[in-house]
Amino acid sequence: MNDELISQLRSDIPYIHDKIYVDNASVTPIPTQVQLASEHYNRIVSERLREYRAASLPFFDKGRALAAKLVGSRPDNIAYVQNTAHGLSLVALGVGWRPGDNIVVCAEDFPSNYLCWVQLAEMGVDVRQVDSRAGRIDVSDVREVIDSRTRVVSVSHVQFYSGFRVDVAALGEICAASGALLVVDGTQSTGAIKLDVLAAGVDVLVVSAHKWMMGPRGIGFASFSERALGAITPRVVGWLSVNDPFAFNRKLDFLPDARRFEPGTANGSGILGLAERLAQIDELGIDRIEERILSLSRLLRERAREQGLELVYDFDGRNGSGINLLRKPGTPTSETHANLTANGIFASIRNDAIRISPHYYNTSDEIERIVMVMSSERHGPA
CATH class of the missing domain: 3.40.640.10 (Type I PLP-dependent aspartate aminotransferase-like (Major domain))
Structure with missing residues (x-):
């Protein structure tokens, strides 16, 4: 899926216009x-x-x-x-x-x-x-x-x-x-x-x-x-x-x-x-959707490793999915979650970790932003 198509698809999902939503394993926004x-x-x-x-x-x-x-x-x-x-x-x-x-x-x-x-x-x-x-x-x-x-x-x-x-x-x-x-x-x-x-x-x-x-x-x-x-x-x-x-x-x-x-x-x-x-x-085709979701999840895990975040689980290949659990070492999960929310990033807490579940409409820039906010020493809007 190219950037033009993703932009077109995002325009039909009102809820994500002013926020980063990566809580699709909980509930998803619906297209217009x-x-x-x-x-x-x-x-x-x-x-x-x-x-x-x-x-x-x-x-x-x-x-x-x-x-x-x-x-x-x-x-x-x-x-x-x-x-x-x-x-x-x-x-x-x-x-x-x-x-x-x-x-x-x-x-x-x-x-x-x-x-x-x-x-x-x-x-x-x-x-x-x-x-x-x-x-x-x-x-x-x-x-x-x-x-x-x-x-x-x-x-x-x-x-x-x-x-x-x-x-x-x-x-x-x-x-x-x-x-x-x-x-x-x-x-x-x-x-x-x-x-x-x-x-x-x-x-x-x-x-x-x-x-x-x-x-x-x-x-x-x-x-x-x-x-x-x-x-x-x-x-x-x-x-x-x-x-x-x-x-x-x-x-x-x-x-x-x-x-x-x-x-x-x-x-x-x-x-x-x-x-x-x-x-x-x-x-869209389920094959393309799956490829997009797994690609965003791989990017998330790669950037998380680079920034010193903990991957609670690291499944890939035929055992991977769109669900990813991350922790910031030394920081309570509730605090990390509150910081994400303050920055307009919506995810869930599961297994005392941040569960991030991107869908095909999410972008690589949003993934970068999530990792930056999670790894930042600042609290509140960054």
Whole structure:
């Protein structure tokens, strides 16, 4: 991406016009065109109430098709979900658990990909936790705890607390051999890092739009493999989960595709905004987006080393992501964070470190500025 294109893209993101925003692993700003797309849905409802369903359906279909293209799935295998917790809970509730079954999770994973599984212990499910090693999830550690009673292995593609990108393809091979479903939280990667669910053997991928996707809040999508569609029963059921819903029938004949997991009235504003954002990602190309993000992260780490900042983790290559954790030796993290904020630089604190997560719209000059402020002896605006 050249400077002219980056400048053009930045002009459509109002929030970053007067600040340096590198907190995309938390929430992202949304482009104006995404905002307008979301508002368009309410305009359809307001002005064309009697035909709003038919008028909005092409946008819903467009979103499914583009989501499928982005992650290597099929439109029929895409369901819209409210958020990561909602999507993962659909899986947790929908597996036909039996006492003595087990689920493998990562002990330090984000709570949305942890709590929904831990609750299964009340049903007699053995919740097996794999600890990280220096921020890494070692595939061999996961393999050691899988057995013939493992029904699900759930992992985040990118770990929120360290930035480590898990080798989900290797996990996919293990799960396929054991018969377990591989469930992946893609919220810290999708929209920033390429993942082909079919090639990697991912059975369920759940994504919230409000992080790296740069989409609306309260909307996301889930991709189900054919194996997952056969193994997971909808437990949150409504009139739109079944065939011919406008017959208002009482027969529980689930739709043949992933729409069975969409039980009722959809978040139309969110879906239209998400569809627009997916179109933008498709136009830019996920390969170019990933290359840009990883390049900015490499520059950040290089400059941080030069200025004597501590890299809490230093992952690169296939284990790298857009998440970077830095500390200034001898300075409390809260003080460093406050200094960044005073200088109009917005990041998060995770693992007692500054988590800096640049997106493609950030610039090399902004990266230089961040390192300069972090390494400076001055406090307050520099």
